[in-house]
Amino acid sequence: QSVLIQSPSASGTPGQRVTISCSGSGSNIGKNTVNWFQQLPGTAPKLLIYSNDQRPSGVPDRFSGSKSGTSASLAISGLQSEDEADYYCAAWDDSLNYVFGIGTKVTVL
Amino acid sequence: QVQLQESGPGLVKPSETLSLTCAVSGGSIKIGSFYWSWIRQPAGKGLEWIGRIFPTGSTDYNPSLKSRVTISMDTSKNQFSLRLTSVTAADTAVYYCAVGVTLIPGWLDPWGQGTLVAVSS
Numbered sequence: 001q002s003v004l005i006q007s008p009s010a011s012g013t014p015g016q017r018v019t020i021s022c023s024g025s026g027s028n029i030g031k032n033t034v035n036w037f038q039q040l041p042g043t044a045p046k047l048l049i050y051s052n053d054q055r056p057s058g059v060p061d062r063f064s065g066s067k068s069g070t071s072a073s074l075a076i077s078g079l080q081s082e083d084e085a086d087y088y089c090a091a092w093d094d095s096l097n098y099v100f101g102i103g104t105k106v107t108v109l
Numbered sequence: 110q111v112q113l114q115e116s117g118p119g120l121v122k123p124s125e126t127l128s129l130t131c132a133v134s135g136g137s138i139k140i141g142s143f144y145w146s147w148i149r150q151p152a153g154k155g156l157e158w159i160g161r162i163f164p165t166g167s168t169d170y171n172p173s174l175k176s177r178v179t180i181s182m183d184t185s186k187n188q189f190s191l192r193l194t195s196v197t198a199a200d201t202a203v204y205y206c207a208v209g210v211t212l213i214p215g216w217l218d219p220w221g222q223g224t225l226v227a228v229s230s
Contacts, residue, residue, distance in 0.1 A: 002155060035215040037156070044205055045148075045156065047218035056218065088156055092214055097171050098146075098158040 003028060004089055004101035011107040012079045020074045020104045022089030028099055032092040034072040036065055039086045039103075048087070049074060076106070084108045111136040111143075113206050113221035120227050121200075127193040127226055131206030138187050139164050144209045145189045146217060147180060149202040157202075161209060162189055196228045 005023040012018040022034065036049035047056055049065035052072065062083075064075045072091075076083055089101040117129035131145070138145060147159040160170035162180045170178050174193070182189040193200060203223040210216040 033214055035217070037217070044220040044223050045217075046220070047216065050213055050216050090156075090158075090215055090217075095172055096169055097173075098161075098215060100156040100158065103155045 002102045003093065003099050004091065006087075006089060006101040006104045008102070009105045009107065011109055012076075013109045014079055014081060016079045017075060017077045018079055018106060019076075020087055020089075020106070022072045022074070022101050024070050024072075024091060024099075026070060027094040028070075028091045029067065029072055030070040031094065034065065034067050035090045036063075036072075036074045037088045037090065037100075039088065040082075041085065045088065079108055081108045111208055111219060113208065113219065115204060115206050115221045115224040117204075117224060117226070119225055120229060121196055122230050123197055123228055124195055127191070127196050127200060127228070129191045129204055129206075129224065129226070130188050131190070131221060132186075132188045133208075134187070137184075138182055138189060139184055141165075142211050144211060145180075145182065146207045146209055147191045148205045148207060148217070148220075149200075150205070150223075151199075151202045159191065159193075159204075163211075198228050200226070201228045202226065 033051045037045040038048045039045040052067040053065045086103045114132045144163045146161040177194045179192040205223045207217040207220040
């Protein structure tokens with residue numbers, strides 16, 4: 001079972017802003033940076049955000065990340081149909097284990 | 110751009126050993142700024158980190174799998190491998206390999222396309 005808690009689903013209409021939360025503890029998010037991965041249907045995950053709020057080259061600036069204490073958030077502004085995917089947060093844990101959240105399925109209505 | 114490709118048997122019998130290989134192209138696995146990871150995903154479920162190997166040969170494993178996992182590398186073939194012993198149906202999953210960047214904690218990108226391994230008699 002995952003040590004990072006995410007709401008199972010989120011949805012919005014095109015153009016809306018959607019926020020996904022990720023809750024951890026002092027042994028993971030509280031001490032280490034958070035990364036976010038996007039997994040489009042039937043494909044491998046792709047790194048979306050690293051070091052809490054940094055976007056890899058090629059990731060649209062519609063995607064933004066933040067972290068506060070033992071929680072982190074991913075925001076998608078100007079939601080588009082191609083953003084329909086599963087989103088996972090992840091962070092290193094004190095136990096030297098890289099832990100993922102359970103994933104949030106984003107649906108574009 | 111580094112590319113990764115997993116390969117191995119798609120079916121493994123219970124209690125046997127799962128063995129997979131990740132072939133790396135577009136870059137050397139000996140580069141010190143990278144490390145090489147395995148991650149798995151049961152059907153319809155989330156991601157589970159299995160472990161990683163550094164170019165030095167040093168490894169880290171998920172504590173829940175540590176007693177059954179070995180990750181190794183073959184620099185002559187520019188590939189790294191996963192061995193998981195004593196498998197059960199719970200090990201049925203899509204297995205991915207991915208590259209990490211040493212100076213950016215948790216960076217995993219790019220990933221291979223994944224390979225499905227079923228554990229069944």
